[in-house]
Amino acid sequence: MLFAIFAILTVAGAVAAMSLRNLVHSVLVLTVAFAGLAAVYLQLGAQFIGFAQILVYVGAVAILIVFAILLTREATATPRSILADSWKESALVVLVVFGVLAWAIHKSAASRNIVPPQPEATMQQIGSALMLRFALPLEIIGVLLTVALIGAVTIAMQDRQETR
């Protein structure tokens, strides 16, 4: 029951985020969708992922998107439609993708199996898995984040340097 409430909250937030005309409103409801997803993670027993989701998405990514929206606010009047020119073909693609996914889920053996007991995932287990078995991917993610942040700053600053 709780799962249904969080699922409806998440889907409603996502739909509103994708359909609102005002971009700032759209980011606000997007945080609702991310928070609902975090609640779903908590309910599935993944506490660490749920809190990481709140920290990263509700905290950081939403703020980042708000900054980008405020920096790229268009001076001209709003365009006549919020939809792209090829929206009809896109809607068809979306419907086909969702239809295939829903059909596959309905047909698969996964929808008929029994519910196993709640698995354990303590912070200690996650920490030792990150430090021992997944140490190399962790290092690579660190390098990737550093490179991406330096690259993002370089891309965003390029124009200003050229004009000087």
Next chain:
Amino acid sequence: MTSVASCLLLSALLFAIGLAGALMRRNAILVLIGIELMLNAANLNFIAFWRYGPNPEALTGMMFVIFSIGVAAAEAAVGLALIISLYRHAKTINIDEVNSMRG
């Protein structure tokens, strides 16, 4: 009723909504938000299969989600920097108007 099928259905719905936003909206920032939603849908699948699949004590699904969140954060930073750069260059973030490379 919480089962793997309902989680997968929620994830498929989120993916479809994200795909709709990425394909149908005019604004480049909304396209990026749609991509974020699709990544979140994939993360939900990993968590669902970690919870209901065999060998949850190996924590592989959870680890994949942690790394996926890291990559998504990097992607968001670079994508928004590209949008800001595009706005400085073309003075618009309407993806229908950014067509100077059309053949």
